[in-house]
Amino acid sequence: xxxxxxxxxxxxxxxxxxxxxxxxxxxxxxxxxxxxxxxxxxxxxxxxxxxxxxxxxxxxxxxxxxxxxxxxxxxxxxxxxxxxxxxxxxxxxxxxxxxxxxxxxxxxxxxxxxxxxxx
Numbered sequence: 001x002x003x004x005x006x007x008x009x010x011x012x013x014x015x016x017x018x019x020x021x022x023x024x025x026x027x028x029x030x031x032x033x034x035x036x037x038x039x040x041x042x043x044x045x046x047x048x049x050x051x052x053x054x055x056x057x058x059x060x061x062x063x064x065x066x067x068x069x070x071x072x073x074x075x076x077x078x079x080x081x082x083x084x085x086x087x088x089x090x091x092x093x094x095x096x097x098x099x100x101x102x103x104x105x106x107x108x109x110x111x112x113x114x115x116x117x118x119x
Contacts, residue, residue: 041118043071049078049111052102057087063095064116070094073114084108 048062064070073096075089083104090097096114 044068044116044118046114046116047111049109050100051107051109052084052100053107054102054105057099057101058110059097059099060110060112061092061095061097062112062114063093064114067119068094068116069119070096071115071117072096073112074098075100076111076113078109078111081108084110086110 044064046062046064048060050058050060052058060075062073070091070093073089073091075086075096075098077084077086077100081104083102085101085103087099087101088097096112098112100110102108
């Protein structure tokens with residue numbers, strides 16, 4: 001019994017109680033704000049391919065359709081050429097936009113992709 005009294009200081013007891021209260025509140029918040037199967041809707045991938053002329057920078061974009069909401073996206077260089085650079089990639093309105101620079105002497109392809117959630 002004396003060993004327990006030496007190990008359990010008042011500050012340790014208070015910190016354990018505070019930890020239990022904090023974790024209990026988090027568990028309650030997670031359960032009440034969770035998303036169920038009924039709330040999940042299909043996500044659609046929208047793509048638009050562009051040909052980037054040699055020595056140019058082109059802005060490319062793709063939009064979600066009416067009744068869809070943008071959740072993410074990106075710009076991809078399809079040829080994976082070291083002479084082609086994605087300069088910018090960001091959401092714009094209800095779609096995705098970016099710019100691609102082609103430093104090569106031949107054309108290269110790139111595409112814009114948007115992940116759209118059906119409402």
